[in-house]
Amino acid sequence: MNQLIFISLSTLTIVSALFMVFSRKPMYSVLSLIFCFFTVAGHYILLNAQFLAITHVIVYAGAIMVLFLFVVMLLNLNTVADQIKTMGFRVAAMIGAGMLFLVLLASLKSTTLGTFSFPEDNGMGMVEHVGMRLFTDYLLPFEISSILFLSAMIGAVLLAKKEKR
Amino acid sequence: MNTLIYTAGLGMVCLAMEILDLRKLLVPVILLGLAVIFGVNLMSWADSGPVIFAGLDMSSMLLVDHFSVAFNGVLIVAAAFLFAMSHDFYKDEQHHLSDYLTIIVFILCGAMVLTSYSNLVMMFLGIEIVSISLYILAGSRRHDLRSNEAGMKYFLMGSFASAVLLFGITLLYGASGSFKLTEIASYAATYGMDSPMFLVGSLLVVCAFLFKVAAVPFHFWSPDVYEGSPSLVTTLMATLVKVSFFAAFYRLMSSGFAGIDPHTSTILVIVAAATMIVGNLVALKQINFKRLLAYSGIAHAGYMLLAILSLKTNSASALLFYGATYILATIGAFAVALPVFSSTGKETIDAFDGLGRKKPFIAGMLTLSMLSLAGIPPLAGFLGKYYIFSEAIHNGYVAITLLAVITSIIGVYYYFKVILAMYTKAGEDTEIQFPMLYSIVGIICVALSILLGLWPGGLMGLL
Numbered sequence: 001m002n003q004l005i006f007i008s009l010s011t012l013t014i015v016s017a018l019f020m021v022f023s024r025k026p027m028y029s030v031l032s033l034i035f036c037f038f039t040v041a042g043h044y045i046l047l048n049a050q051f052l053a054i055t056h057v058i059v060y061a062g063a064i065m066v067l068f069l070f071v072v073m074l075l076n077l078n079t080v081a082d083q084i085k086t087m088g089f090r091v092a093a094m095i096g097a098g099m100l101f102l103v104l105l106a107s108l109k110s111t112t113l114g115t116f117s118f119p120e121d122n123g124m125g126m127v128e129h130v131g132m133r134l135f136t137d138y139l140l141p142f143e144i145s146s147i148l149f150l151s152a153m154i155g156a157v158l159l160a161k162k163e164k165r
Numbered sequence: 166m167n168t169l170i171y172t173a174g175l176g177m178v179c180l181a182m183e184i185l186d187l188r189k190l191l192v193p194v195i196l197l198g199l200a201v202i203f204g205v206n207l208m209s210w211a212d213s214g215p216v217i218f219a220g221l222d223m224s225s226m227l228l229v230d231h232f233s234v235a236f237n238g239v240l241i242v243a244a245a246f247l248f249a250m251s252h253d254f255y256k257d258e259q260h261h262l263s264d265y266l267t268i269i270v271f272i273l274c275g276a277m278v279l280t281s282y283s284n285l286v287m288m289f290l291g292i293e294i295v296s297i298s299l300y301i302l303a304g305s306r307r308h309d310l311r312s313n314e315a316g317m318k319y320f321l322m323g324s325f326a327s328a329v330l331l332f333g334i335t336l337l338y339g340a341s342g343s344f345k346l347t348e349i350a351s352y353a354a355t356y357g358m359d360s361p362m363f364l365v366g367s368l369l370v371v372c373a374f375l376f377k378v379a380a381v382p383f384h385f386w387s388p389d390v391y392e393g394s395p396s397l398v399t400t401l402m403a404t405l406v407k408v409s410f411f412a413a414f415y416r417l418m419s420s421g422f423a424g425i426d427p428h429t430s431t432i433l434v435i436v437a438a439a440t441m442i443v444g445n446l447v448a449l450k451q452i453n454f455k456r457l458l459a460y461s462g463i464a465h466a467g468y469m470l471l472a473i474l475s476l477k478t479n480s481a482s483a484l485l486f487y488g489a490t491y492i493l494a495t496i497g498a499f500a501v502a503l504p505v506f507s508s509t510g511k512e513t514i515d516a517f518d519g520l521g522r523k524k525p526f527i528a529g530m531l532t533l534s535m536l537s538l539a540g541i542p543p544l545a546g547f548l549g550k551y552y553i554f555s556e557a558i559h560n561g562y563v564a565i566t567l568l569a570v571i572t573s574i575i576g577v578y579y580y581f582k583v584i585l586a587m588y589t590k591a592g593e594d595t596e597i598q599f600p601m602l603y604s605i606v607g608i609i610c611v612a613l614s615i616l617l618g619l620w621p622g623g624l625m626g627l628l
Contacts, residue, residue, distance in 0.1 A: 103368075107361035111340065140223045141286045144278060147173055148294045151271040154180075155301030158264045163307075 315393025333369030353424030440467030519592025
């Protein structure tokens with residue numbers, strides 16, 4: 001049963017991701033990316049990471065992709081973009097990306113993973129456990145990330161504020 | 166640890182001063198704060214206890230050792246120079262002053278995380294704090310098309326590099342089962358060379374770092390971003406940020422990836438050779454001063470990669486010395502260039518035409534900075550190169566060191582192009598406004614360059 005769900009979810013993820021890349025209209029790309037995010041959230045649930053799944057849906061599908069949709073619609077970008085890339089550029093990109101893909105595939109195929117003990121506790125991916133770890137072992141990165149967000153917020157205000165002249 | 170907390174606090178003070186409408190005091194307060202932070206940093210030199218944060222032991226996240234304290238010291242001094250110059254540079258943008266300065270303080274925080282992380286999570290956070298703040302600053306001249314281009318280009322390419330970095334970290338975690346540098350190091354030492362997943366992960370992380378330090382072939386963003394950004398931001402990128410990324414890179418290679426040295430050193434040798442050749446050769450043809458320094462920065466990245474190659478003989482002190490001399494010479498050059506740019510309205514090399522006759526003292530400062538960048542004795546730039554090259558030879562990298570020597574001789578040509586423009590060409594009669602703070606920063610930088618060139622022991626013996 002689990003295997004069946006995993007395979008169908010993976011197929012959906014890959015197909016929607018491919019559709020996102022190959023679609024010529026930005027709107028279709030955005031929509032299939034949203035779908036892709038939902039299927040990835042499904043994977044998280046399969047891995048017993050409920051908190052991560054919900055956060056993923058709220059942040060990516062909920063906030064970021066809606067922002068993308070608004071930008072695409074408000075700026076009326078839903079037209080086929082001009083292909084200005086030359087042939088040489090495409091061939092080079094294909095060779096480069098293909099080589100990286102081959103290396104990744106080969107490395108993952110030939111890796112024998114060590115055995116990691118799966119935690120006995122079933123509440124591993126639940127909110128309480130994430131919170132406990134976040135506010136004990138990972139307290140410092142949690143606090144440091146506030147500097148990152150503060151900096152990004154100042155930047156957003158700086159770039160978007162109307163200038164008084 | 167305290168250094169980092171105080172710096173973050175300084176950023177908050179900057180924001181509060183905007184609310185209280187104390188903009189005029191902003192630069193003096195920041196400089197005072199940096200002096201205090203420098204002292205706090207000095208005090209942590211002797212303190213080798215665990216890092217305690219909010220009553221919890223955070224040693225697995227942040228490790229304050231001599232390496233991080235020494236680099237933090239250099240970065241704080243560099244930041245102080247930048248803030249001193251920002252007073253006149255942002256004179257016409259008073260309403261944004263506190264935003265700019267706060268972001269630069271936060272970049273300093275990120276740089277401090279980069280010098281002292283002991284966990285890949287912290288490393289990623291440090292890189293992102295520095296990068297995202299820089300994307301904003303690069304595009305901060307909203308009505309200037311070239312600034313927009315710089316911000317956009319840096320943002321798109323930089324976020325792609327961050328994605329590559331994250332992917333690499335994921336693979337490292339998958340192989341070794343930990344984010345901690347110590348555990349990654351022990352995994353690398355025992356299984357690293359036999360684990361393809363670990364090797365590919367390390368390759369991706371190394372690639373992301375090579376992008377951040379603008380090494381060939383990941384350098385394409387650097388000239389455009391350096392040219393388009395506001396000049397002070399260019400100075401920031403070329404000095405503080407570049408050296409902090411190199412410190413982080415060194416930390417990762419020495420205390421994380423030391424066990425897979427045969428794998429990474431092959432990559433680094435090729436990249437360092439390409440970086441030195443391309444950086445120096447393309448710089449020969451530049452006519453824009455900022456682009457020239459961008460390519461010169463690429464070339465210097467190639468030399469600093471040599472220090473990262475020579476891990477076996479603890480080349481940290483050579484990297485520290487080189488980073489410090491590079492920062493001093495580059496800030497010294499920009500301290501002259503910024504007022505010249507704003508007076509003449511040009512950013513090309515011929516903006517300096519006739520400066521040697523009009524302002525001989527200032528032209529002398531630029532000349533000494535350029536000579537230090539070129540590596541002419543007795544200036545500190547020469548000794549920096551000497552230490553790095555001798556470390557590389559001690560580790561058996563003779564051929565690439567020879568290449569480094571040859572390319573740095575080529576480099577002398579384009580540094581002299583600026584010097585020749587100042588002394589041999591006539592130039593227009595535009596009055597060059599040279600505010601006091603710029604010349605103070607320039608004098609201190611050049612004086613320190615000469616001092617370090619004559620008595621290198623103070624910095625060289627630290628690590």
